[in-house]
Amino acid sequence: MPANLPPQYFEAESRYRSAKTISQKINALEEMLTIMPKHKGTDRLHGELRRKLAKFRNELKQKKKKAAKRASSYSIDREGAGQVVLVGPPNVGKSQIINIATNASPEVAEYPFTTRRPTPGMLNFENIQIQLVDTPPLSPDFMEPWLLDIIRRGDLIMLVVDLSEDPLTQAEETITLLQNFKIRLTPNESIFREGITYKKAIMVGNKQDLPKSREHFQILKELLGEQLPMVAISAKDGHNLDELKIRLYQGLNILRVYTKAPGKNPDLNTPFILEKGSTVQDLAGYIHKDFLQKLKYARVWSPRGLKGLMVQRDYALQEGDIVELHT
Numbered sequence: 001m002p003a004n005l006p007p008q009y010f011e012a013e014s015r016y017r018s019a020k021t022i023s024q025k026i027n028a029l030e031e032m033l034t035i036m037p038k039h040k041g042t043d044r045l046h047g048e049l050r051r052k053l054a055k056f057r058n059e060l061k062q063k064k065k066k067a068a069k070r071a072s073s074y075s076i077d078r079e080g081a082g083q084v085v086l087v088g089p090p091n092v093g094k095s096q097i098i099n100i101a102t103n104a105s106p107e108v109a110e111y112p113f114t115t116r117r118p119t120p121g122m123l124n125f126e127n128i129q130i131q132l133v134d135t136p137p138l139s140p141d142f143m144e145p146w147l148l149d150i151i152r153r154g155d156l157i158m159l160v161v162d163l164s165e166d167p168l169t170q171a172e173e174t175i176t177l178l179q180n181f182k183i184r185l186t187p188n189e190s191i192f193r194e195g196i197t198y199k200k201a202i203m204v205g206n207k208q209d210l211p212k213s214r215e216h217f218q219i220l221k222e223l224l225g226e227q228l229p230m231v232a233i234s235a236k237d238g239h240n241l242d243e244l245k246i247r248l249y250q251g252l253n254i255l256r257v258y259t260k261a262p263g264k265n266p267d268l269n270t271p272f273i274l275e276k277g278s279t280v281q282d283l284a285g286y287i288h289k290d291f292l293q294k295l296k297y298a299r300v301w302s303p304r305g306l307k308g309l310m311v312q313r314d315y316a317l318q319e320g321d322i323v324e325l326h327t
């Protein structure tokens, strides 16, 4: 250690040694480097301190990155038959819908920007459950950056508007806002093409119980009815909730089938949920990979009249089919 260092240097060095955080260490090192006279005798020490400083600065940067990632990303694990993400302007009743339709109870309030975090809830539809995700509002004034990822990951988007207050403007503004982020709502299947995420969506006009809502819904249907399927509900009194459930199920692009063993009855309480267009072979593979290899043929019963029809592996399954797999 060169002898000609000023006393302030040793004070800073002692602070460096007792520093408890990376920032404190960086501050002390910076101070030591400023205080230290530069000449041949201090060259090595200088280099050593600069190396340490670089190392701590890098550590701090990594730490901040990690913290930022934690704070800015929320993902909701998919549960049940599919994930429906509710989006829309502030105060339209998104949280109220989750409250009335699912087992979750996010906060509902008269003021906008009540919801700050995504909240999942499960909705019962006949013999299956569909996951609904409540989200903070989409608004040009403020939008949570992680919200877009949740929207991109959802199976179906439910665009909610308030029918009592100019729903057309609400819908158009939300659609435009998403478009600015390369997300387009579509009545067709979700796809990603040329940098744009096309997301299957359904529009829900809420607060149908309030005055003017019916008129407003008619206007909405006339002007945007071709763009998205629509349903009017009241999350306050539950009006049309059953219709909404059916539309959500249809929107998820799935089908339910049941299996049975020869000579036995099927268990109609526990369907297999498959993507529309799935075949007997897909069902077999879904159950077990051994099944897939050994499968010879299947027999199918259906609500539309099939009674044990013998089918091949590539038979496209239909909603409600009961399948007997033969190996």
Ligand SMILES: Nc1nc2c(ncn2[C@@H]2O[C@H](COP(=O)(O)OP(=O)(O)OP(=O)(O)O)[C@@H](O)[C@H]2O)c(=O)[nH]1
Pocket (backbone or CB within 6 Å): 089, 090, 091, 092, 093, 094, 095, 096, 097, 107, 108, 109, 110, 111, 112, 113, 114, 115, 116, 135, 136, 137, 206, 207, 208, 209, 210, 233, 234, 235, 236, 237
């Ligand atoms: N009349 C009527 N009021 C409703 C209905 N649904 C929700 N509300 C009311 O509308 C207000 C907003 O409801 P929220 O569910 O908090 O709305 P939100 O869309 O989640 O709002 P943010 O979280 O701020 O985006 C509350 O005062 C609700 O009681 C409805 O169907 N009819």
Ligand SMILES: [Mg+2]
Pocket (backbone or CB within 6 Å): 094, 095, 096, 107, 108, 114, 115, 134, 135, 136
């Ligand atoms: Mg809310």
